[in-house]
Amino acid sequence: MVVSMTGFGRASGQVESCFMTVEMKSVNHRFLEISLKMPKQFLSIEDKIKKLISKFVSRGRIEVYVNLDGESLVEKSIHIDWDLLSHYVDTLHEINERFSLKDEVTLDQILSLREGIDILEESTSSDIVEKELLHIIESAVQQLSEMRKAEGEQLSVDLQARLADMRNIGEELELVAPTVVEQYREKLTKRVFEFVTGMIDENRILTEVALFADKADISEELTRLHSHIHQFEKTLQTSEPIGRKLDFLVQELNREANTIGSKANDGRIAKNVVELKSIIEKLKEQVQNIE
Known part of the structure; x- marks a missing residue:
């Protein structure tokens, strides 16, 4: 049977506290090329997603977009390198003394040292979330495949x-x-x-x-x-x-x-x-x- 390389698929679902939407489109290409644009907490299952899509399509450029609405599936925390900040503040004081400056060390100056304060992200997604994501992706690629047929x-x-x-x-x-x-x-x-x-x-x-x-x-x-x-x-x-x-x-x-x-x-x-x-x-x- 003749299968076109042009198509579009869309599927969505509730994943814990988030509403997830998956959209994908395909255009002609000499080989199978899959491009994924999704939250980085799902990068660990990128290969699984590509293998799943390759079960339904053999050729074409497939662009996949995963969007989340609602509470984030990432926990954020702040990590402060106190030793580095202390050294930074001491250095500022030393500069003031050496050049007879009267400027005070401000909070803005301290926060400007990006290496001293990091915002860490830790994924809270579980196996259930990943399984549901794969299920939504499968629904989208099935729709894409039907359109191509x-x-x-x-x-x-x-x-x-x-x-x-x-x-x-x-x-x-x-x-x-x-x-x-x-x-x-x-x-x-x-x-x-x-x-x-x-x-x-x-x-x-x-x-x-x-x-x-x-x-x-x-x-x-x-x-x-x-x-x-x-x-x-x-x-x-x-x-x-x-x-x-x-x-x-x-x-x-x-x-x-x-x-x-x-x-x-x-x-x-x-x-x-x-x-x-x-x-x-x-x-x-x-x-x-x-x-």
């Missing part, structure tokens, strides 16, 4: 329609290609007859037509084109991540279209090649967003 279904319909158009163009090229050589033979015979008096060298004409037919033959390219279209359609039905394989097939389709275009000696073939390359370009854009 729903968008993938729409992508699949669009891709199949474009593949059908490509197949029709390929079938039209198969009908046109044999007539190109015959038209070339007729034009060559007419030109020779107009410029050469007397007998026409039929063998020379046949040789020239044979060389042209060999250069203008697109049967192999059309066979490969239909094969790639079939592989593309078959891949759309598989359950594993298919984005990279589809990207490869798009490159192969484009290669065949370019080769057919380089051999085009007929206005009808050239017109079909332009339409073919336009469809392939649209396929490429869509495939970039498939997991």
